[in-house]
Amino acid sequence: MPQTALKGTPVVGGIAYGPALWPGERPVYRPADGGAVPEAERDAEAERFAAAAATVAGRLRDRASHSNGVAAEVLSATAGLAEDRGWVGAVKKLIGKGEQAPGATIAATEEFAALFTKLGGLMAERVTDLNDVRDRVVAELLGVPEPGVPVPDTPSILVADDLAPADTAGLDPALVTALVTRLGGPTSHTAIIARQLGIPCVVAVTDLAGVAAGTAVLVDGTTGVVEIEPDQTRARSRVEESRRAALAAAAWTGPGRTADGHPVSVLANVADGTSARAATAHPVEGVGLFRTELAFLDRADEPSVDEQAALYREVIDAFDGRKVVIRTLDAGSDKPLKFVSQEHEPNPAMGVRGNRIASVHPEIRAHQLDAIGRAAETAGVTPWVMAPMIADAREAEEFAAEVRGRGLVAGVMIEIPAAAVLAPAILSKVDFVSIGTNDLTQYTMAADRMSAELAALTDPWQPAVLHLVATVARAGQDLGKPVGVCGEAAADPLLACVLVGMGITSLSSAPVAAAAVGARLAETTSDQCREAAQAALAAADPEAARTAVAAIVL
Structure with missing residues (x-):
């Protein structure tokens, strides 16, 4: 393995080469001056949160209606999280105590994420999805663009700590040619949807945070090796070889x-x-x-x-x-x-x-x-x-x-x-x-x-x-x-x-x-x-x- 390389768990085979693309930053919430929401305004603040959550759920369901297979299933399940009675109730309870809607959304999510993590197994798998719902609701409340994966101008390698179904389900495999994540496992939602898209995927790559956006990377989804700034001629040759093999298989x-x-x-x-x-x-x-x-x-x-x-x-x-x-x-x-x-x-x-x-x-x-x-x-x-x-x-x-x-x-x-x-x-x-x-x-x-x-x-x-x-x-x-x-x-x-x-x-x-x-x-x-x-x-x-x-x- 080259010295300028990271090793992860291979999920979907194939070779891809291109600049690293990181998802957009999550929305930043800073409590407004004045602190607590006045008691007379708390019902309206709770309604504002409910409307934002409903909007997010609607967008996710709309994406599900335009998807199929696993993508539709996980998007529908994620939409359900945005309307989960326990989570919604916890947010409204915090608003009832004077917390502003964005802050209440973040605090309630932290509580549920800790609970899901403690439960482990499939429940722990929902933490990424719940955090994604949180970010989308907070963005809606703040009136800023919904977080997610930007559409690249050239074929790129999407790198992230982890990816939520709402991000991976809508990817264009012609522009996002491989997925590499720091977290996740071989059967995570990211891995399954990567296979559905037919693009190379490597998960559990440590030290991925050190790969800056725009850095050229070569992904080998069969061995799990991610090369950083490889020789360009050799990298393009390997991609072409992989492309020929894929075309032969497609026949x-x-x-x-x-x-x-x-x-x-x-x-x-x-x-x-x-x-x-x-x-x-x-x-x-x-x-x-x-x-x-x-x-x-x-x-x-x-x-x-x-x-x-x-x-x-x-x-x-x-x-x-x-x-x-x-x-x-x-x-x-x-x-x-x-x-x-x-x-x-x-x-x-x-x-x-x-x-x-x-x-x-x-x-x-x-x-x-x-x-x-x-x-x-x-x-x-x-x-x-x-x-x-x-x-x-x-x-x-x-x-x-x-x-x-x-x-x-x-x-x-x-x-x-x-x-x-x-x-x-x-x-x-x-x-x-x-x-x-x-x-x-x-x-x-x-x-x-x-x-x-x-x-x-x-x-x-x-x-x-x-x-x-x-x-x-x-x-x-x-x-x-x-x-x-x-x-x-x-x-x-x-x-x-x-x-x-x-x-x-x-x-x-x-x-x-x-x-x-x-x-x-x-x-x-x-x-x-x-x-x-x-x-x-x-x-x-x-x-x-x-x-x-x-x-x-x-």
């Missing part, structure tokens, strides 16, 4: 198979009809993960069976009889439902979320399965349906009975280490499983996926995680049942070879990653994939695993 049209003809389904992750229709422009064979949360988030009441059925039909119709795997509601924790009252949980990331909501509110899951069954019947197809956060064979059997009772194909997610260990027993109860590597990695390594300090631990190349994946794949082979991967690990072309070598039968990720994954598999034999899997499992750490696998398949 791949499927179907998924290795160089010697072993079939591997290359599928898409989608969140709604819009993202499903967009996915059909990529060489995917169907949907490996249909996240259904978007229909439930930011709703004051549960969507009706008819409403849900119409939404599911949009995705089913987009793929016209091809495979569609629908995940039942994965809410709770950082994605609370407004129409469900849940008690405060000291550790919500390991609390009542996903399929566990059915233990308290079985009608929600029953209505969703009714809606999926209705959509399937009217479309004349048979979707695959899987439940998130399954821990044991009893839960898998109970869910499978509900699904099969509606004439659907039953499966479950493997994202809890206990489920991976018990894969043979669980697979004996269902028709298929899909491994969610994002949560599986976080839970296996006992590491918050948003922690920059722990980013190396939340790398899906961690040998412990790969051993669990291999255990599940082996159980699938023994029982003759499909085992897919639908986490972001499936979007890594190098790691895809390892997964196929273990016996994984399908790979589902952001549609933009499909061509690169398919092209890499098309140039790699089954024997090479198996050799790559053995090398990765024998490695002591993620970097050694990447190096060993690259020597085999590249």
Whole structure:
């Protein structure tokens, strides 16, 4: 690694070169002369805050309506933060004591950020989003421009401490050609949206603050190296080489198979009809993960069976009889439902979320399965349906009975280490499983996926995680049942070879990653994939695993 370089955790492969671009400064609030708000004016001040929060929420929802997939989902969730009753109530309480609206917004956010950080896990992940909402509301109150990422004049590398969904979701990949952050982890919102945009991304880069705006940087999203002021000729040569490789990969049209003809389904992750229709422009064979949360988030009441059925039909119709795997509601924790009252949980990331909501509110899951069954019947197809956060064979059997009772194909997610260990027993109860590597990695390594300090631990190349994946794949082979991967690990072309070598039968990720994954598999034999899997499992750490696998398949 060159001496003038920083090292981080690689997330999205590729090479990019350009000037460093930092986001705009957050608004600065200085309490006006006179101090406290007079008591007679406090109600008006509270109304001023409420109007500003509503304006920010409206802008975020508008952006969500013009986005799709993960971008739409996270923007909608962030808009919900701007109207969160607890946060809004805390701000108004401070205003009621005489605090000016901007100061009350900042103080209340500090309280909630401290609470979220203490809770850890997925709740800690919301701190960046909450701080972003704070800055936008304060800017609205002060009458200054909304903070965010400036539009560069030339292709640039966006560098930041961290990036909020509202910033990353609206980026133009022709102008922002790579993302580099000091914080965050491999499965953070920034990382996921970078993959959706198809641009290189490196997170958890220490000493990034020393890189001044305008400094020329070369980003290697495969190795995680960020070179500062590299040789310009060499840098442009590497970018051109990466561009040629990307163009070659983009020419791949499927179907998924290795160089010697072993079939591997290359599928898409989608969140709604819009993202499903967009996915059909990529060489995917169907949907490996249909996240259904978007229909439930930011709703004051549960969507009706008819409403849900119409939404599911949009995705089913987009793929016209091809495979569609629908995940039942994965809410709770950082994605609370407004129409469900849940008690405060000291550790919500390991609390009542996903399929566990059915233990308290079985009608929600029953209505969703009714809606999926209705959509399937009217479309004349048979979707695959899987439940998130399954821990044991009893839960898998109970869910499978509900699904099969509606004439659907039953499966479950493997994202809890206990489920991976018990894969043979669980697979004996269902028709298929899909491994969610994002949560599986976080839970296996006992590491918050948003922690920059722990980013190396939340790398899906961690040998412990790969051993669990291999255990599940082996159980699938023994029982003759499909085992897919639908986490972001499936979007890594190098790691895809390892997964196929273990016996994984399908790979589902952001549609933009499909061509690169398919092209890499098309140039790699089954024997090479198996050799790559053995090398990765024998490695002591993620970097050694990447190096060993690259020597085999590249």
